[in-house]
Structures are given as structure tokens and as C-alpha cells.
Amino acid sequence: MEFCPTCGNMLQYELPNMGRPSRFFCPTCPYVCYIENRIKIKRRQRLVRKEIEAVISHDDMQNAPTVEIPCPRCNHDKAAFAEFQTRSADEPATIFFMCLNDKCKHTWRQD
Known part of the structure; x- marks a missing residue:
């Protein structure tokens, strides 16, 4: 869920239409947030397994x-x-x- 930074209402999703990309828009104010179609992974980070500590030794x-x-x-x-x-x-x-x-x-x- 995304919320409007201007008024705080929940944003609605609109599908791409006539060459316009998909977007989130606020139903009460003129706020619009366009969604990029391509997502790039900027950095990959390896997960490190943590050592398990015993509750009681x-x-x-x-x-x-x-x-x-x-x-x-x-x-x-x-x-x-x-x-x-x-x-x-x-x-x-x-x-x-x-x-x-x-x-x-x-x-x-x-x-």
C-alpha cells in the first residue's frame, strides 16, 4: 500500500493506458506517481548466516x-x-x- 505524501489518503493504482505508464494517483488531490516498467538491481548483497547462540550452555x-x-x-x-x-x-x-x-x-x- 502506498499513501499520498500530501494528504495521507491511500493511493489508487491505474493501469497503463494509451502510451502512458502505470501510475499511482490520489483520488482527493492532484498527486500522481508514475511507475517505471524496468527495475534495476543496483547492488547484490550476500546474506551471511549468523552463528546460533545457545540459550543454555x-x-x-x-x-x-x-x-x-x-x-x-x-x-x-x-x-x-x-x-x-x-x-x-x-x-x-x-x-x-x-x-x-x-x-x-x-x-x-x-x-
């Missing part, structure tokens, strides 16, 4: 309390957990778990 879980819950990967029966409010206040908190098996160290969450 393994160091944070070393001193966390433990609970008896099976690991979904290795079925070890103990895991450390931490609870964080990752959404709005009226939503329940997210619980992050880390398997205490030295070979596994799998992390998962329960929303």
Missing part, C-alpha cells in the same frame, strides 16, 4: 538440580534441569534438560 547445567527423567537418546535415568521464561509472562516456562550420562550429554527441552 553445558557449564550452566553442571551445578543445576537433578531429576529422574529418562533421556530420549540413551535412556539414562537422571538429568539436570533449568527453568527459563522464554515466552510472554502468561505462557508457561520452558524447562531445559541435560542428560547426566558422561558419554551422552544430550540436551532437550519441555515447553
